[in-house]
Amino acid sequence: MKKSVFGVMIATALLMTGCTDSGPDSDATPTSESAPYPDGPVTMTAGADPGSGFDLTIRSVVDALQKEKIVETALPVQNRPGGSGVDYLATMVEDHRGTNDQLAVTSLSMMVNQVSGLSEYGYDDVTMIARLMSEYYVVVTRPGGPLADLSSVIAAIASDPSRVVVGAAHDDELPFGLLVSAGGGDPSEVRYVTQEGGRAQSTALLGGEIDVAIGGVSEFVDELSSGNLTGIGILADTRIPGLDIPTARELGLDVTLSNWRGIYGPPDMPTDAVEYWQTALGTMVETPTWKQIAERSKFTTTFMIGDEFDKFLADTQKDVETGLQQAPR
Incomplete structure (x- = not known):
């Protein structure tokens, strides 16, 4: 059988680099000394239909954050399907620049859509906050x-x-x-x-x-x-x-491939909001509620923020570009 180079590259990039936890101190609390952020609801968006991976991920995040009382402000969830995240990514870039009250879930699809020409935007066009998991x-x-x-x-x-x-x-x-x-x-x-x-x-x-x-x-x-x-x-x-x-x-089919998912915000999202959510999500992935969700859903928590997440994104984007060039048409 023909070996899938792309499958091996992506699986390696997503899983071998994803087993470390570079998040903030789990004892930290998501507060800001300078401002009471968040001071109102923060909309949590799945750019796909109910029951999709995006939908299940964002609802799991909201469930864990609120059950564990990490975030007590309202976190309304909305579904904005279209192009496996393409349509809402454009909305985030074009309509929400600089705001602090919008978050959305993304995945490997963001890269595949951009590299294949389905989307003009990619991870460099928004604020990438954290990687959560792989499946x-x-x-x-x-x-x-x-x-x-x-x-x-x-x-x-x-x-x-x-x-x-x-x-x-x-x-x-x-x-x-x-x-x-x-x-x-x-x-x-x-x-x-x-x-x-x-x-x-x-x-x-x-x-x-x-x-x-x-x-x-x-x-x-x-x-x-x-x-x-x-x-x-x-x-x-x-x-x-x-x-x-x-x-x-x-x-007899030599293919392995996994998908990562994470959270992003609008371009130019204020630094205090980014740090708040990185701390909140880093705390969340260590909670019993999140661990129960991961066990039930059969995914692996691979939390990343900061420089490690940036490197992961850049390396994986290159793998996607190479893989799509080599993938049979």
């Missing part, structure tokens, strides 16, 4: 469906791409394309139906509108645990504890 991609289907394992799915696409309909957000087409390439197929011929998130994909799968879907583990973990959906391949080095899903490598 692997998983391929799922409905129980009793015609394609019950990943090998059959990839073989079917290689022989006749019209046979298989795949649900995926725009940025999730890349990891699925790597699987197809590793199995000898042509990624450019895959029949995709664009769906921004696990909830929409699960509904489409159970309704027979698509045959398989791909997304982050957290987007499907409840449906997998209940047996409503079946995981047929995970793009991890080893199996994830608690999920009986074979890795792509076990099935």
